[in-house]
């Protein structure tokens with residue numbers, strides 16, 4: 292498959308903006324090329340537009356060539372960029388699982404692109420025939436989210452592979468929560484399939500949501516296109532520096548293990564008390580309550596805020612509860628015990 296032939300035609304002739312730090316990335320004694328302030332503030336210089344140090348570090352962690360990595364302002368940025376690059380407004384469409392993360396649909400709507408929602412089955416797994424049946428020659432991107440938000444489960448490898456191999460456009464797997472089930476990642480398949488793209492983020496297991504750093508790992512021509520379309524300095528110097536320091540600290544593995552252990556603990560508590568928590572591979576649980584809006588309000592009275600997902604397809608009665616620290620989970624379980632007079 293020629294990936295570039297899927298991109299919007301006018302982008303073939305795009306002359307990307309060439310920033311000062313792109314044109315000259317070496318060291319100099321005096322920088323008079325970027326209309327920056329010469330007075331040091333710690334941040335008076337523009338950042339590296341292609342984040343090479345950070346990409347090198349992430350590449351090592353993920354075992355991916357830095358040239359196959361794009362870094363965005365959160366993974367929400369590549370979601371929007373991919374739709375803008377590959378979908379012709381008013382003509383093309385994307386396929387998305389239902390229920391799933393809301394931004395695929397919002398980014399599509401902003402760009403005047405139809406989002407075709409395909410219902411997941413009763414185990415919240417994708418049915419490949421349903422996706423392929425809904426595709427036509429204008430279906431450019433199929434988004435999958437594994438582990439899926441808000442359901443929590445990772446998608447079945449065989450079903451996803453079937454989709455990668457049979458869908459005639461890009462398959463984007465959003466692995467925002469993959470560190471909570473690393474065996475289920477598709478990163479190892481990146482080089483095998485040119486139409487496979489993987490989104491990841493430093494917002495979840497890495498604990499850096501406030502920095503806004505998301506990744507799109509893809510074939511080099513796709514990464515080149517993303518770089519051409521993004522704003523020149525989309526990642527601040529502060530975000531690049533802090534991320535580099537934090538990634539070297541390595542507290543992620545330990546913290547992730549705590550969350551996974553706590554997820555089991557909370558799930559067990561819910562089960563023992565007759566509440567249904569769906570199987571989760573992520574850092575949250577989708578939990579069914581007899582009266583979700585009442586449970587939501589009562590938890591809030593105890594100062595605990597969760598997410599009401601009861602209006603999502605197949606999630607009737609459900610609240611989505613993020614796993615916190617052991618002490619926060621104690622508070623959550625005490626509050627639930629109180630609600631149900633357990």
Ligand SMILES: Cc1ncc(COP(=O)(O)O)c(C=O)c1O
Nearest residue numbers: 365366367392440467492494505
């Ligand atoms: C599935 C999924 N993808 C992407 C994101 C956005 O991540 P980021 O903070 O990198 O923009 C989220 C955030 O909740 C998410 O749940």
